[in-house]
Amino acid sequence: ESEIMENAEGRFIVSRNCPVFRVATTHQRAICEHLHTTMVKKWLGDKAELKKCMVNGDEYCAHLIKA
Incomplete structure (x- = not known):
């Protein structure tokens, strides 16, 4: 389940599950930083950056959509 969230930093794709x-808890780089990102x-034409990650204790994963 993903959604678009917008705040002062920009627009994000947010994944809560x-x-x-x-x-990912034991292979964060391979799963979060490589596979998911x-x-x-690929969906956004290389215009995304991982900003929040559930493995790091964040409430959700969030990729900033770059302009």
Whole structure:
């Protein structure tokens, strides 16, 4: 489940459920920084940056949509 959120920093794709959270806790770089971010960048034409991550204790994962 994902949604678009906007605040003073910009527009974000927010993901509140992680189907691979257990694996991501031990392989964060491979799952969060590579797999998930690469998928989001592919959808947006390489215009995304991971800003929040549930593995780091954040409430949700958030990718900033770059202009």
